[in-house]
Amino acid sequence: MTIRNADIVRVFEQIADLLELQQANTFRVRAYRNAARTLSAWPQEMADLQAQGQHFEDLPAIGKDLAGKIGEILARGSCDQLDRLQASFPRGITDLLHISGLGPKRVHTLYHELGIRSPAQLLSAAREGRIRAVPGFGAVSERRIAEAVAGHLERSRRWPLAQVTAQVDDLLTYLRAAPGISNAVVAGSYRRRRDTVGDLDILLVGRSGKALSRYLGMFDRIEEVLAQGSTRVSVVLRDGLQVDLRVVRAASFGAAMVYFTGSRAHNIALRRIAQARKLKINEYGVYRDGKRIAGDTESSVYASIGLPYIPPELREDHGEIEAARKQALPHLVERADLRGDLHAHTNASDGKQNLAEMAQAARSAGLTYLAITDHSRSLTVAHGLDQRRLEEQIQAIDELNEKLDGVVLLKGIEVDILPDGRLDLPDAVLARLDLVVGAVHSHLDLPRAKQTARILHAMDRPNFSILAHPNGRLFNTRGPCDLDMERIIRHAGERGCFLELNSQPERLDLFDVQCRQARDAGVAVVISSDAHHGNDLRWLTLGVDQARRGWLEASNVLNTLPLEQLRKRLAATMSSAHH
Numbered sequence: 035m036t037i038r039n040a041d042i043v044r045v046f047e048q049i050a051d052l053l054e055l056q057q058a059n060t061f062r063v064r065a066y067r068n069a070a071r072t073l074s075a076w077p078q079e080m081a082d083l084q085a086q087g088q089h090f091e092d093l094p095a096i097g098k099d100l101a102g103k104i105g106e107i108l109a110r111g112s113c114d115q116l117d118r119l120q121a122s123f124p125r126g127i128t129d130l131l132h133i134s135g136l137g138p139k140r141v142h143t144l145y146h147e148l149g150i151r152s153p154a155q156l157l158s159a160a161r162e163g164r165i166r167a168v169p170g171f172g173a174v175s176e177r178r179i180a181e182a183v184a185g186h187l188e189r190s191r192r193w194p195l196a197q198v199t200a201q202v203d204d205l206l207t208y209l210r211a212a213p214g215i216s217n218a219v220v221a222g223s224y225r226r227r228r229d230t231v232g233d234l235d236i237l238l239v240g241r242s243g244k245a246l247s248r249y250l251g252m253f254d255r256i257e258e259v260l261a262q263g264s265t266r267v268s269v270v271l272r273d274g275l276q277v278d279l280r281v282v283r284a285a286s287f288g289a290a291m292v293y294f295t296g297s298r299a300h301n302i303a304l305r306r307i308a309q310a311r312k313l314k315i316n317e318y319g320v321y322r323d324g325k326r327i328a329g330d331t332e333s334s335v336y337a338s339i340g341l342p343y344i345p346p347e348l349r350e351d352h353g354e355i356e357a358a359r360k361q362a363l364p365h366l367v368e369r370a371d372l373r374g375d376l377h378a379h380t381n382a383s384d385g386k387q388n389l390a391e392m393a394q395a396a397r398s399a400g401l402t403y404l405a406i407t408d409h410s411r412s413l414t415v416a417h418g419l420d421q422r423r424l425e426e427q428i429q430a431i432d433e434l435n436e437k438l439d440g441v442v443l444l445k446g447i448e449v450d451i452l453p454d455g456r457l458d459l460p461d462a463v464l465a466r467l468d469l470v471v472g473a474v475h476s477h478l479d480l481p482r483a484k485q486t487a488r489i490l491h492a493m494d495r496p497n498f499s500i501l502a503h504p505n506g507r508l509f510n511t512r513g514p515c516d517l518d519m520e521r522i523i524r525h526a527g528e529r530g531c532f533l534e535l536n537s538q539p540e541r542l543d544l545f546d547v548q549c550r551q552a553r554d555a556g557v558a559v560v561i562s563s564d565a566h567h568g569n570d571l572r573w574l575t576l577g578v579d580q581a582r583r584g585w586l587e588a589s590n591v592l593n594t595l596p597l598e599q600l601r602k603r604l605a606a607t608m609s610s611a612h613h
């Protein structure tokens with residue numbers, strides 16, 4: 035996992051971007067840009083120069099200070115200065131610098147005047163006419179910005195995981211039948227189950243050649259073959275998704291899987307360990323003094339550097355390597371650990387099936403309980419329940435439970451959290467339920483302090499069990515609400531309520547890193563389908579994937595509990611428990 039000149043160039047460019055945003059001395063900025071230019075054109079790899087004992091200071095535009103940074107980057111893929119700069123800015127703000135017409139000065143102004151931290155926020159500000167009011171901008175520049183940022187978002191598009199799943203399955207089936215190919219598997223961010231993927235990375239085991247390229251050219255989903263080398267082909271599918279294909283030999287399969295599954299940061303960390311053991315590790319295998327010692331399986335690669343196999347979902351260099359070293363990797367939650375689902379709708383609000391049909395679907399999905407949580411009255415578009423209709427449903431569930439076998443329906447509601455943090459139904463009726471799921475569906479653009487206070491207030495109501503889809507993002511529609519999630523997680527711990535990981539393909543919310551924060555704070559997460567039809571229960575696996583990325587074990591997930599224990603935990607969130 036060699037650090038290439040391109041990796042160093044990327045670090046220097048990021049430092050220059052951030053220094054510009056900080057309005058640092060232009061000479062300092064230029065020093066990094068010049069160094070980046072030198073390195074990107076340099077014919078030899080810095081890693082090789084280092085191995086030959088050469089000094090980076092001898093290169094043009096590289097002084098003592100930058101030479102030291104190159105050494106740091108070769109050792110760990112980043113350097114202290116970049117880490118420090120990144121910590122002082124919101125993540126993603128540098129994306130704004132790459133939008134034409136927006137220099138660092140203007141990005142700086144927009145950040146300070148309007149709090150804009152991402153291209154998506156910039157686009158909505160432009161569309162709402164808020165930018166023309168900022169000194170130095172006007173209606174014309176606002177319109178130009180709107181066009182430029184829309185183009186930028188289009189080009190830098192990432193694909194929601196579930197949106198590419200069907201394509202992946204079709205593609206793999208086609209590729210497995212290719213001439214000279216014995217297997218085809220996905221690597222990259224798709225295998226790590228990131229909630230979005232930039233492109234697909236597929237490994238083909240076997241031999242490349244003319245027959246293979248002819249075969250690829252015949253697949254009607256492939257729009258265009260971008261680049262074709264002896265072991266590498268990039269194609270674009272009809273809908274614009276790029277797929278990188280690499281042909282590998284069976285003996286190198288494990289090493290290639292590790293390399294192309296990534297993440298880049300994980301690979302760099304592995305390489306550092308290998309170096310300390312005088313081993314060389316790359317996409318073909320692991321070598322000692324030029325002799326291959328591992329590479330046919332992923333386990334052999336990890337074992338060669340003294341580590342157990344690390345599940346792909348953890349490979350982000352977020353502490354998994356240290357945990358592996360100490361034999362302390364988490365025992366990640368699996369779909370089979372889920373005993374029930376605590377968020378589902380019926381045709382009483384905006385679902386498609388009735389209580390009995392949903393109960394049957396839950397049983398078929400291997401679940402032993404299902405909470406019915408229809409919408410509350412203020413969500414009129416979803417035909418939300420008022421007190422009277424909720425009371426009717428409570429009675430209907432009690433009656434149905436008498437007849438059901440192998441599955442129990444729990445009585446719940448997905449109650450709207452009103453803008454001031456009150457709940458949309460009176461405490462008296464909420465207290466009759468097994469659980470209350472609270473959700474924000476309106477006023478999604480409140481400023482951070484207000485939005486956070488709204489949710490904390492809702493959690494403090496006498497009946498509040500679970501905060502649904504906490505960030506409120508919908509892929510391709512809207513970004514997350516501006517919230518202090520650490521504060522919310524801490525508060526959930528103090529209140530004794532829970533956070534939902536909503537498994538709907540367009541939500542996947544709680545995010546992976548927030549699952550990890552919840553775990554660290556001792557707050558249990560609920561993996562919910564938010565099903566509006568029995569078929570939607572299959573989405574639970576998507577939620578489990580994100581939970582795994584967030585290091586959750588079965589014990590961190592509330593709905594792995596058997597019904598009786600679950601009932602106790604839920605009852606403690608309800609006022610009826612205090613009587």
Ligand code: DGT
Pocket residue numbers: 035036037038040041221222223224228230231232233234235293294295296297298301302
């Ligand atoms: P994506 O496509 O943006 O969702 O993310 P990935 O992780 O799939 O990234 P991608 O497609 O650029 O590359 C796939 C894997 O290949 C990546 O996770 C690690 C490995 N890889 C690619 N380029 C480099 C590189 O320049 N250095 C190192 N160390 N690894 C790389």
Ligand code: CA
Pocket residue numbers: 222223224231232233234235
């Ligand atoms: Ca990829």
Ligand code: CA
Pocket residue numbers: 222233234235278
């Ligand atoms: Ca790729």
